[in-house]
Amino acid sequence: MKSFAPVLTVVGAIFVIWYGAAVVLNSAWAYDKAKRADVTLGFSEMVADTWSQEKPLLPAPHQVVKEIYKTTVLKKITSKRSLIWHGWITLSATLLGFAMGTGFGILLAVGIVHSRAMDMSVMPWVIASQTIPILAVAPMIIVVLNAVGISGLLPKAFISMYLSFFPVVVGMVKGLRSPDAMQMDQMRTWNALKPTMFWKLRLPSSMPYLFPSLKIAMAASLVGAIVGELPTGAVAGLGARLLAGSYYGQTIQIWSALISAAVLAAVLVALIGLLQNVTLKRMGMLR
Amino acid sequence: MNKEVIIETKGLDLTFETNDGPVHALKDINLTIEKGDFVSFIGPSGCGKTTLLRVMADLEQPTGGTCTVNGVSPHEARMKRAYGYVFQAAGLYPWRTIGGNIKLPLEIMGYSKAEQEERVSKVLELVELSGFEKKFPWQLSGGMQQRASIARALAFDADILLMDEPFGALDEIVRDHLNEQLLALWARTHKTIGFVTHSIPEAVYLSTKIVVMSPRPGRIADVIESTLPKERPLEIRDTPEFIEIAHRVRDGLHEGHSHG
Numbered sequence: 319m320k321s322f323a324p325v326l327t328v329v330g331a332i333f334v335i336w337y338g339a340a341v342v343l344n345s346a347w348a349y350d351k352a353k354r355a356d357v358t359l360g361f362s363e364m365v366a367d368t369w370s371q372e373k374p375l376l377p378a379p380h381q382v383v384k385e386i387y388k389t390t391v392l393k394k395i396t397s398k399r400s401l402i403w404h405g406w407i408t409l410s411a412t413l414l415g416f417a418m419g420t421g422f423g424i425l426l427a428v429g430i431v432h433s434r435a436m437d438m439s440v441m442p443w444v445i446a447s448q449t450i451p452i453l454a455v456a457p458m459i460i461v462v463l464n465a466v467g468i469s470g471l472l473p474k475a476f477i478s479m480y481l482s483f484f485p486v487v488v489g490m491v492k493g494l495r496s497p498d499a500m501q502m503d504q505m506r507t508w509n510a511l512k513p514t515m516f517w518k519l520r521l522p523s524s525m526p527y528l529f530p531s532l533k534i535a536m537a538a539s540l541v542g543a544i545v546g547e548l549p550t551g552a553v554a555g556l557g558a559r560l561l562a563g564s565y566y567g568q569t570i571q572i573w574s575a576l577i578s579a580a581v582l583a584a585v586l587v588a589l590i591g592l593l594q595n596v597t598l599k600r601m602g603m604l605r
Numbered sequence: 606m607n608k609e610v611i612i613e614t615k616g617l618d619l620t621f622e623t624n625d626g627p628v629h630a631l632k633d634i635n636l637t638i639e640k641g642d643f644v645s646f647i648g649p650s651g652c653g654k655t656t657l658l659r660v661m662a663d664l665e666q667p668t669g670g671t672c673t674v675n676g677v678s679p680h681e682a683r684m685k686r687a688y689g690y691v692f693q694a695a696g697l698y699p700w701r702t703i704g705g706n707i708k709l710p711l712e713i714m715g716y717s718k719a720e721q722e723e724r725v726s727k728v729l730e731l732v733e734l735s736g737f738e739k740k741f742p743w744q745l746s747g748g749m750q751q752r753a754s755i756a757r758a759l760a761f762d763a764d765i766l767l768m769d770e771p772f773g774a775l776d777e778i779v780r781d782h783l784n785e786q787l788l789a790l791w792a793r794t795h796k797t798i799g800f801v802t803h804s805i806p807e808a809v810y811l812s813t814k815i816v817v818m819s820p821r822p823g824r825i826a827d828v829i830e831s832t833l834p835k836e837r838p839l840e841i842r843d844t845p846e847f848i849e850i851a852h853r854v855r856d857g858l859h860e861g862h863s864h865g
Contacts, residue, residue, distance in 0.1 A: 500692050503664050507690040508710045508761075509683055518709065522700050601700035602741040 336379055343375040344368035377570045385574040398554070401578055407555040409582060411471055411543040415478020416536055422479060423486025423535070430487070431494040431520070432512070441491075448484050452477065452542065457549040474546035474555075481542040482535035489531025493524025525601065529594035536586045544579060556582075611675060611765060611797045612638040612661055618669030619656060629822035630656045634670070636816065636825065640764075643791055643798045645808035646816045647854060653823020654801045654816075658767050661799060662690050674765070686714060688765035689758030693773055695750035697742040697757075703729070704738035707757045714761055728756040731790055748779040752786070759794065767799045772807070781839060784810055788837055805858075806842060809833075809851045817857035827857035 341364075348367040352359040359367070369378040377385075386401060393400035426444065429436045456477050463473040497519050505515045547557025556575045563572035598604040617634035620627045631653045638644050646654035659665040660672055663679035674682035682688065697706045704725050711721045729735050732752040742750055751771055758766060772780045784807060791798055802808050808815050809831070817827040831850060833841060841847055 500694060500696055504690070504692060504696055505713075506664060507662055507683065507688070508713050509686055510713045514713055518713070519698070522698065525700075602702070603700050 333379055336376075337369070340374065340376045340378045341365055341368045344371055347371060347375070373567050374569055377573050381570050382573045382577055385570045386578060389574065401556075401559070401574065404555050404559050404575070405578055405582060408540070408543050408547065408557065408579070411474035411546065411555070412478055412536075412539045412582075412586070414471060414475035415542055416482050416539040418475060419479040419482030419535055419539060420486050420532065423483035423531075424490055426483070426487045427490030427494055428516070430491050432516075444484065444487050447480070452481060452545055453548075455480065456545050460546065460549050474543050477546040478539040478542035481538040485531045485534040485538065486528075489527045490524055493527030494520045496523045496527065522601065525597065526603065529590060529597070532590050532594075533587045536590055537583050540579060540583050540586065608639040608641070610637055611640050611642070612636070612673070612799070614657075614660075614670065614672045616670035617657075617660065617667050617672055619653070619660065619665060619667045631660070631667070632822035632824045634823075634825060636828070638797060638799065638814075640797055641795055642814055643800065643812050644814045644816060645800045645802055645812040646818060647802055647805065647808045648818030648823075648826070648858065649820055650803070651823070652818040652820040654818050655769050656823065657818075658769055658799055658801050662688060662767055686761060687763055688767050689761070689763045691751075691755055691758050691766070691768040691771045693770045695742070695747075695754040697750055697753060699742055702739050702741055703734065703745070703753050706742065706753060707760050710757060710761050716761075724760050728759045731759060731793070732756045733786065746779075748775050748783060751775065752783065755787075755790075759790075759796075764796055765799070766796045769801045770803070771800075773803070780804075780807070785839060787811065792835065805851050805854050809847060809854060810837060810839075810842060815850070815854055817854055819858070819860075826860055827853070829853055829857070 345364055345368055348364050348371070349359060351367070352364075368374065370381070371377075374381070389399060389401040393402075395402050397403060426440060430440055431437075459476055459480075460473045463469065463476065494516075501519060501523075502515070505519055510518070543555070544557035544560070547553075547555035548561050556579050559575035560572055563569065563575065595604065614634050614636045617631055617636075618629075619631040620629050634657060646657060648654050656665055660667050661674055661679055663683040672679055675685075675687050677685075697703070698709065701709065707725045707728060708721045711724060716724070725738060726735070729738060732755055734749060734752055734756060737745065737749070737753075742753070745753065755768075755771065772783050775783065788811060800808075800811060802811075813831050815827075815829040815831065816825055817829065818824065819826040829850060833846060833850070
């Protein structure tokens with residue numbers, strides 16, 4: 319927060335590139351329309367057209383902003399056209415999946431650190447699980463869970479969990495193993511039992527590793543929830559908005575859903591960052 | 606006068622199996638440490654002085670011979686929390702205050718809250734750190750951190766204090782000061798102390814008994830009973846008696862080398 323100048327510079331650059339790209343990508347359609355209407359298009363008219371088409375290849379930023387404004391502020395939250403309503407659907411699955419993934423990830427890490435057998439047997443599977451493309455697994459999870467009568471929030475949360483437990487396992491295994499040999503010996507000289515070592519040494523030592531993992535897990539959770547909404551027939555959620563938009567060529571709708579997802583992810587990750595600062599400060603680990 | 610034997614080793618052997626073949630770390634160590642002794646282990650690196658201290662602390666297992674601590678095996682002694690161990694680094698937990706760090710072994714051993722508080726302020730006074738209870742380790746200098754770690758080892762009722770080069774990472778001036786403090790502390794608490802060092806003046810200044818060790822295999826080259834009085838101002842290091850003992854230690858170290 320020390321200086322906004324670098325941030326604003328980057329944002330400015332993005333807008334310049336974005337507007338420029340919109341002109342390049344949408345100009346073909348603009349000329350096409352002009353040709354059919356038998357008008358010759360001047361440069362400024364062409365540019366104005368590329369920034370205001372109804373179904374552009376790449377909508378201009380102000381079109382996306384307008385669409386987001388229209389579907390958040392101007393729509394009732396309960397409306398199926400409200401982006402906030404769709405956002406909440408995705409957010410609830412994200413948060414549930416994140417909570418399950420974090421819990422599962424920490425449990426696995428504790429097991430891996432304490433049991434050599436688990437270290438040898440589970441870790442390869444954990445890694446293998448992430449090499450499978452989630453787009454391939456997601457429909458199967460939805461279909462299988464649907465067959466046993468579970469639908470709605472939970473299947474999506476499962477997909478989020480599938481993606482989010484991984485960074486937590488990796489980070490926590492590293493964190494729980496971060497105490498050095500001397501610190502472990504020290505505990506032994508006091509005849510401390512394993513649970514004591516865990517609560518008093520391993521767990522506090524792992525905190526600086528946990529939070530960065532949680533940030534990645536949260537972002538992965540959101541991706542999981544959005545992917546989970548795709549095979550459900552585009553009923554609700556940001557993923558559904560993306561899919562519906564692509565069915566009908568509503569590029570502005572797609573981009574507004576994309577931007578909303580990005581903002582949502584940024585806010586969630588920032589919240590974890592805040593939690594990290596507060597926790598580490600209270601632990602005296604932030605100077 | 607026959608004093609009570611605290612630590613005794615008979616024919617102690619320890620061989621580490623490494624990838625480069627076996628390493629004979631300790632060979633035929635026979636040693637008796639009596640109650641109230643201040644015993645220094647000195648020798649070049651690789652002579653097994655730290656390993657010997659770790660055997661006494663049940664952090665390494667000997668491959669031959671016996672070792673008893675308070676008349677029982679090192680394992681039983683560790684279970685009974687018979688000793689406090691001070692490592693080379695202070696090893697304070699950064700997320701705990703100085704007071705919290707000293708409380709740590711007390712919490713593990715189940716002392717009551719009131720007793721924890723009482724003991725913390727008592728040992729902080731012993732190491733002259735009163736008033737630093739609420740500070741975090743990073744707010745203290747290296748020497749103060751090491752004093753806090755000694756306080757932590759003193760906080761529970763262990764009559765034995767094992768110290769592995771506790772002042773090795775500190776500069777000479779701080780070291781002198783801490784040596785002086787350690788002697789005063791030893792006089793007040795009547796602990797039995799095992800102290801690993803590679804500094805000849807430090808060993809001679811502190812000890813009632815100096816165990817000179819030599820490497821490959823790690824063994825005892827000489828055991829020197831100090832004739833210095835119990836009261837030892839820093840100036841004692843300039844007396845002929847001190848210099849003579851230091852000389853004998855140096856001889857022992859040399860001899861060990863020529864044999865090896």
